[in-house]
Amino acid sequence: MTPNAASSGPSRRSFLASTAVATAAVAGGMPLLTACGGSDSGPREGTTSGKAADKLLPTYVAGTVAKPDLPSKNGSSAGYTGKVDLAALATSVPDKLGTGAPFKVMSPFWGTPPKPGCAYYTAVDAAAGTKVTWQNQDGNTYGEKLGAVLASSSIPDMVVVPSWELVGKIANAVTAKFMDLGPYLAGDKVKKYPNLAAIPSDAWRMGIFGGALRGIPMPSAPASFIVPYYRKDIFDKKGWSVPKSPDEFLGWAKDATSAKAKVYACGDMTWSSAGIFGVRPSGTLGWNIDDDGKLTYRIERPEYLEALEWTRRLFDAGVVHPDDKARSGDAGQRFTSGQILVFNSDMSAWYGRTAEQAQSNPGFQIEGMDYFGADGGNPTLYASQPATIWSLIRKGASKETVENALAAANFSAAPYGSKERMLVDYGVEGTHYTVKDGVPVKNDQGNSEVINAWSMLAAPAPYFAHPDIPDVARKQVEWQQRMGAFLKKTSTYGMNIVEPTRYANLASQFEQLEIDYVRGNKKLSDVQAAISTWRSSGGDKLRDWYKELLDKNGSGN
Known part of the structure; x- marks a missing residue:
């Protein structure tokens, strides 16, 4: 079933x-x-x-x-x-x-x-x-x-x-x-x-x-996390070890990429970089009371920029498939055809890709790469x-x-x-x-x-x-x-929160900004400026709103 x-x-x-x-x-x-x-x-x-x-x-x-x-x-x-x-x-x-x-x-x-x-x-x-x-x-x-x-x-x-x-x-x-x-x-x-x-x-x-x-x-x-999938059959054939730190991943990616053979290490790793560096989810789950007692949103934390910077390093190193950089085509198809060796997707891809390749490519093996932390230690992953x-x-x-x-x-x-x-x-x-x-x-x-x-x-x-x-x-x-x-779990876990409508589009610019930054089309200063604008345009007031909500209702974690 x-x-x-x-x-x-x-x-x-x-x-x-x-x-x-x-x-x-x-x-x-x-x-x-x-x-x-x-x-x-x-x-x-x-x-x-x-x-x-x-x-x-x-x-x-x-x-x-x-x-x-x-x-x-x-x-x-x-x-x-x-x-x-x-x-x-x-x-x-x-x-x-x-x-x-x-x-x-x-x-x-x-x-x-x-x-x-x-x-x-x-x-x-x-x-x-x-x-x-x-x-x-x-x-x-x-x-x-x-x-x-x-x-x-x-x-x-x-x-x-x-x-x-x-x-x-x-x-x-x-x-x-x-x-x-x-x-x-x-x-x-x-x-x-x-x-x-x-x-x-x-x-x-x-x-x-x-x-x-x-x-x-x-x-x-x-x-329910996004999974960084890898081609286990190809890893085994090449004798590669699965990377266990951001630096190991980049080193492996450079060795595995052959533009001449049209084989690239990975697709856009933005989603997985969030898990590696401990970035909170977007939306209401992005709010959390930090260890120092301050209430912050995900984009204000240093790991947010660290994750983007690492993803950009992958693009700069030329290990990301050109079609992923152009955001065209289907990364899953590039993965099954061997054009990329690692890609992000949800849990359904594990079965979907395996079943799809069962007859035409019986040697195909897909595995989920375990997350590692920014320092190569244990990761920090946030509950859905x-x-x-x-x-x-x-x-x-x-x-x-x-x-x-x-x-x-x-x-x-x-x-x-x-x-x-x-x-x-x-x-x-x-x-x-x-x-x-x-x-x-x-x-x-x-x-x-x-x-x-x-x-x-x-x-x-x-x-x-x-x-x-x-x-x-x-x-x-x-x-x-x-x-x-x-x-x-963040402080807002388990809460179905409806934000005031005046803040509805406050963070909407960041998805496109992230896409542009990791591809080298925006500067780090552009992202930092956007964070400052977010605060002054309503982010600080939204923080006060969340603080009152959490004071009245308690924390979700």
Whole structure:
């Protein structure tokens, strides 16, 4: 059965390049919402925490369908490394909770959406007792469409909102446009929907917007880091050791690069450099109370510039592929063809690239390079938020619409080892997949219809499972567990924070500035000047806002 491939990274555009959607979470908890004081504050700003948040949460009831071979550890996903008996799949939704009443869902989609009424949509609707009209939108430009829809008077019954789109007016619109699900899910009410009850409480906390439980979460493992992948088959053939410090990496990269042979050591390593130098994530997680008691944002810390400077050294040394410098083409394809030997991607690439090369390039081996610190010692890696995507139901929806939407989410959150998970992930046997040696294998129709739609509504606690290549699931979990040993949480971990809209675009310039600087198109002084401008243009006032929020709600770490 296809896993939920956990994924996170410093840019929202790095997410969901594959058909498997990222999920995961750990139990725990975090405080949140009180509007932060002063005339600047509004009722939709801030966060909800502590006992106030606890009262809003669904009761947690752990699922019992399948015990993982590799339990979650150090914030990792769980792992299943054996084959599931497809003839003995458990039933996680014994009764159809949907009544068949129609409702509309708007969701981001990567790829070509299936046609309405296709065999996959028809089969899942029949099993869940639902009748969904999908309004799938291009995931790469989803924010533009989402902003326009939320500003209109015509909002679909259910809308999927990724965390990276929670900026500006969209963040405030979530509170204004979507309903409080507490009357349906808070406390023991959630037990009507057992798969939703099995979603960890930390993930549900992230669904609190404007003092109410509005978002049905897609959990995310805290140890969901960007992975610096390397071609183990080529490393072994050349006798190279895996670098264990920034200087070792640069030295190896110079030796490995041959422009004449059109082989370069790596792609753009900006994302991995953040892990090497201990740079905090962007967005709200970038705020942290330092050891000296000062509250700072990620760009103010020395490691931010150190990471950029190291990445620039790689470009200056000529070890980065020219197409990566030009930001053209597909770095993943350059990696599988051997044009680059190291590249960054999310966890899904481990399985995706392995499966892709299994027939045409059987010697292909991809591994995740363990992070090292700036001094060659242990790294500092920051936890991802326990939920990163939500589905929400519009205010004013009828009781029947709400119950059918929740029935759909409950079906989508079915656990590994269940009939419902099998249907969501693979479709119908004989139509969308066949079974070979006890392993389901999608056919062309399955690959064109059974992609990221239903899986966006909700998800179980995170796991990896690749019955066709079980060793990959083991490696994914073990890598997360190793790296999770160095995991730290910032002061804003676990908090779904809505910043004041006047600060919405304050840090927007830095992504492009980083791209330009590491490629030699901007000077270090340009980055330093941008940091100064950030402070004077509102960064210092935003710091005061965060300080008041943390004083009232407590730290997330």
